[in-house]
Each structure stands twice: as C-alpha cells, then as structure tokens.
Amino acid sequence: xxSIKEEEVxxxxxxPSMASRKVxxxxxxxxxxxxxxxxxxxxxxxxxxxxxYNPVHKKVPVLIHSxxxxxxSLVILEYIDExxxxxxxxxxxxxxxxxxxxxxxxxxxxxxxxxVRKYLTLGSETEVESARAEAxxxxxxxxxxxxxxxxxxGETIGMxxxxxxxVAFWQQTLEEIMQMEPANSCQDFPLxxxxxxxxxxxxxxxxxxxSKDKFSSLIQSRLQFAAAASAASK
Amino acid sequence: xxPQGEVKVLGAWPSPFVMRPRIALNLKSVEYEFVEENPGxxxxxxxxxxxxxxxxxxLIHGDKPVCESLVIVQYIDEVWxxxxxxxxxxxxxxxxxxxxxxxxxxxxxxTMREIVAAxxxxxxxxAVALFKEGLSLLEEALVKMSKGKKFFGGDEIGYxxxxxxxxxxxxxxxxxxSNVKLFDESATPHLVAxxxxxxxxxxxxxxxxxxxxxxxxxxxxxxxxxRAAAAAx
Numbered sequence: 001x002x003s004i005k006e007e008e009v010x011x012x013x014x015x016p017s018m019a020s021r022k023v024x025x026x027x028x029x030x031x032x033x034x035x036x037x038x039x040x041x042x043x044x045x046x047x048x049x050x051x052x053y054n055p056v057h058k059k060v061p062v063l064i065h066s067x068x069x070x071x072x073s074l075v076i077l078e079y080i081d082e083x084x085x086x087x088x089x090x091x092x093x094x095x096x097x098x099x100x101x102x103x104x105x106x107x108x109x110x111x112x113x114x115x116v117r118k119y120l121t122l123g124s125e126t127e128v129e130s131a132r133a134e135a136x137x138x139x140x141x142x143x144x145x146x147x148x149x150x151x152x153x154g155e156t157i158g159m160x161x162x163x164x165x166x167v168a169f170w171q172q173t174l175e176e177i178m179q180m181e182p183a184n185s186c187q188d189f190p191l192x193x194x195x196x197x198x199x200x201x202x203x204x205x206x207x208x209x210x211s212k213d214k215f216s217s218l219i220q221s222r223l224q225f226a227a228a229a230s231a232a233s234k
Numbered sequence: 235x236x237p238q239g240e241v242k243v244l245g246a247w248p249s250p251f252v253m254r255p256r257i258a259l260n261l262k263s264v265e266y267e268f269v270e271e272n273p274g275x276x277x278x279x280x281x282x283x284x285x286x287x288x289x290x291x292x293l294i295h296g297d298k299p300v301c302e303s304l305v306i307v308q309y310i311d312e313v314w315x316x317x318x319x320x321x322x323x324x325x326x327x328x329x330x331x332x333x334x335x336x337x338x339x340x341x342x343x344x345t346m347r348e349i350v351a352a353x354x355x356x357x358x359x360x361a362v363a364l365f366k367e368g369l370s371l372l373e374e375a376l377v378k379m380s381k382g383k384k385f386f387g388g389d390e391i392g393y394x395x396x397x398x399x400x401x402x403x404x405x406x407x408x409x410x411x412s413n414v415k416l417f418d419e420s421a422t423p424h425l426v427a428x429x430x431x432x433x434x435x436x437x438x439x440x441x442x443x444x445x446x447x448x449x450x451x452x453x454x455x456x457x458x459x460x461r462a463a464a465a466a467x
Contacts, residue, residue: 056337056371068326076330082325096298096313102305109287141286 005144006064009034012050014042016218019073019084020061020207025162026077028204030084067227074105077159085217104152105163106147112138116170139189142167148190150198161199168196169209236404238467239296241266244280246273247413248451250343250400251303251443252291258310260437261413262317276410304335321393327379328393331386334375342368343401350457351464362414366421372398373422380424384431399432403443407452410445 011034013020027034042188053069054062063070081090091098112154119131186193200206245252259266283292283299293300300309311320321328345365352358378387386394409416419426
C-alpha cells in the first residue's frame with residue numbers, strides 16, 4: 001500500500017501571489033511532484049475548486065494532499081516539512097531554533113511584507129517616508145538576525161528564507177529596475193544584500209519568481225493607480 | 235532527562251495571550267515563575283527579551299527568551315515532550331489546529347473589537363453577525379476535530395483549545411458591556427458545552443481572569459482605548 005507521502009499533491013495558486021511562490025519553492029526544494037492549478041482571476045472569478053477547498057478564506061495558496069486541503073502559507077509550509085521529512089529540513093530540529101524560525105516567519109509575513117507593500121503603493125511624500133521608515137525598522141531586525149549566517153536557516157535554506165523570498169526579490173529589483181530608492185539598500189543592509197544574492201542565485205528560487213520586467217510593470221501600474229487615487233482625492 | 239533551566243513567564247493577568255503559555259506549562263506540570271508586567275511601565279527584562287514587539291507574553295527558559303504566544307506554546311510542547319501532547323501527532327491534524335488558531339487571532343478577536351468599538355446599532359449588529367458566522371465555522375471545526383470528545387484536542391485540551399479558549403472571559407465581558415448575546419446554545423451547542431469544560435479544566439481555571447474583575451478593567455481601560463482607536467481612523 002502506498003504511503004500517504006506518495007499520494008497526489010495539488011496546489012491551487014496564482015502567479016503574482018508571493019504566498020503561492022513560497023509554497024511552490026518549498027515543494028520543489030523537497031523534490032515533491034505536484035500539479036499546479038492556476039487561478040486566473042482572483043478578483044472576479046474564483047474557481048469552484050478554490051471555493052470548495054478554501055471556503056473559509058477563499059484565498060490562494062491551497063495545498064491539496066490526497067484530497068485533503070490545507071490553507072494559509074505558513075501552515076502549509078509546516079505541513080510540507082512534517083509530511084515529507086527528506087532534506088532540506090525547512091525547520092531545524094532544536095526546539096529553541098524552531099521557535100526562532102517560527103517567530104521570524106510570522107514577523108516577515110505580518111510586519112515586513114505589509115510595510116514594504118505600503119511603501120510601494122502610498123501617494124503622498126510624508127506617507128511614503130513613514131512607510132519607508134517602518135519597512136527599514138523591520139529590515140534592520142532581519143539584518144541583525146543574519147549575523148554570522150549564510151541563510152536565515154544557517155548553512156542551508158530554511159523556512160524563514162522561503163518566507164522571505166519577497167524581501168530578497170524587492171532588494172534586487174527595486175534598486176535596479178525602478179531606480180527607486182529602496183527601503184533596503186546594500187549600504188544600509190549589507191548582510192541582507194549578500195543573502196539576497198545567495199538566495200536568488202539558487203535556481204529553485206529564481207525559477208519561481210516573476211521576471212523583472214513583469215514585476216516592474218506590475219509595480220508601475222500600482223504606483224500610477226495610487227498617484228491617480230491621491231490626485232482624485234485632493 | 236528533564237530540560238535544564240528555570241522557567242519564567244512575563245505577562246499580565248488580563249491578557250488572553252499570556253494565558254496560553256501558562257495553560258501549556260500547567261498541562262505539562264512545569265513549575266514557573268509568573269512575573270506581572272505593567273504595560274504602562276515595561277521592565278528592562280521585557281524590553282531586552284522582546285526587542286521586536288516589546289509585548290507580553292515572553293517565556294524565559296534558562297536565559298533564552300521565546301516570544302509570540304503560539305510560538306511559545308509549540309516550544310513548550312516540543313521541549314517537555316514526555317508529557318501530554320498539546321499538538322496532535324498527525325501532520326494533517328496539526329495543520330488543522332494551526333489553521334483554526336490563526337483564524338481566531340486574525341478574525342474572531344478583531345471582530346470582537348469591532349463589536350466594542352461600534353457606536354451605532356447598525357455597525358454593532360453587522361459586527362455581531364460576522365462574529366456569529368465565525369462561531370458557526372468554529373462549531374463545525376470543533377465537531378470535526380474533537381471526534382466526538384469534549385475538546386478540539388479530543389479527550390484532553392490541545393493547541394486549538396488553548397488558542398481559542400483564552401478569549402472566553404473577553405467574549406463574556408463583551409456580551410455584558412456591549413449588551414449582545416454571542417454564544418447561543420441552539421446555534422452552537424458544542425461550543426457552549428466546550429466553554430464550560432475548558433473554563434473548569436484544572437490547567438485553566440486558576441489562570442482565567444474572573445469576569446467581574448476583567449469587566450472593570452475592560453470598561454475603564456481597554457474598551458475606551460478600542461473606541462478611541464476606532465474613532466481616530
């Protein structure tokens with residue numbers, strides 16, 4: 001009888017969603033075969049599968065393993081690590097280090113991403129400045145956490161690195177493409193810069209991230225939208 | 235070999251989040267020192283132990299601080315692993331416990347605050363309706379996860395019981411102060427029974443704040459703060 005690990009894995013996701021990317025990266029790092037079910041229009045036309053498998057939040061990503069759905073990216077990542085125990089381990093084995101990894105993963109999801117998102121979409125100069133300061137404060141904590149380490153996971157990529165891919169991506173893309181003064185410049189955050197280079201140098205990671213052109217046009221359209229909204233409200 | 239190092243919990247009696255590690259330690263029969271913090275005047279130890287959020291609860295084991303209540307509960311479960319388990323052993327069941335624990339923090343507690351903050355009947359009714367929708371999902375989750383037993387964790391209190399049960403006193407106080415009925419035996423019979431079972435559990439009853447004491451604190455300190463924050467938006 002086949003073990004549960006060998007049973008069918010599907011992932012309902014969406015290409016622009018960073019949360020979907022993180023789960024795909026984790027599955028690929030572990031060498032797990034899965035079928036990707038793409039949601040094309042999350043705003044106006046969610047698929048019946050999505051509504052069936054994530055009735056509570058109706059959001060991506062949703063992992064379906066032998067017919068059973070799991071939602072919420074951090075929950076999914078831990079499920080993946082506990083079900084497929086081959087290398088690389090996403091979480092370390094020591095309880096204190098595991099607690100630390102869970103803490104930083106939640107911090108990145110709850111504080112860093114929203115702060116950087118705010119910085120990218122706000123209108124007025126003062127709002128952008130305050131969002132930038134908030135983002136930088138978060139990034140400083142991450143910079144401190146990287147001292148003496150190649151990755152947040154130590155010598156190998158771990159859960160925190162996977163959760164933080166967006167931070168690495170923004171690190172490289174904002175400065176290069178946007179000629180935007182990023183929240184996380186290499187001068188201010190040299191360890192984060194080196195980490196981003198290492199992480200994005202791994203094909204499993206970079207293969208799953210949007211192309212810089214695509215990302216650039218997405219950001220441009222968001223900034224234009226924010227500028228128009230801000231002008232309209234004056 | 236028993237894990238080395240003494241255990242301290244930095245917290246405050248009204249906080250639902252502080253209840254979580256205390257219940258977990260009680261379940262594992264681990265002795266600890268409870269250090270009552272004054273949120274208006276945070277101790278050096280707290281600021282040093284939780285520089286990121288500067289919030290309670292913090293567990294200090296030996297000299298190592300662990301922050302964020304649900305992270306602490308999992309740490310306790312993993313360190314004192316020879317005792318009763320808090321998280322189930324099956325990965326799917328663990329995922330369900332984690333999913334619903336995140337749900338109550340992300341949805342139920344904020345909706346409770348909306349009920350408190352509402353200064354018009356319509357807004358209050360809408361928030362109450364939203365809360366009850368959440369309760370009916372949790373009722374279903376309880377039936378599924380308990381497999382016919384008393385708790386989300388089955389025969390014994392588990393992760394989801396701790397995550398959700400810590401809010402019980404606050405829900406009671408909200409019902410009284412906002413003059414609403416949130417829990418209804420006809421709509422959510424299992425949850426109503428669960429509230430009694432959880433509240434009277436030996437690992438819980440000494441750390442759950444008394445409703446009267448909490449009500450004074452809520453009326454005088456917390457609820458005005460919630461309303462002021464809502465008005466400022």
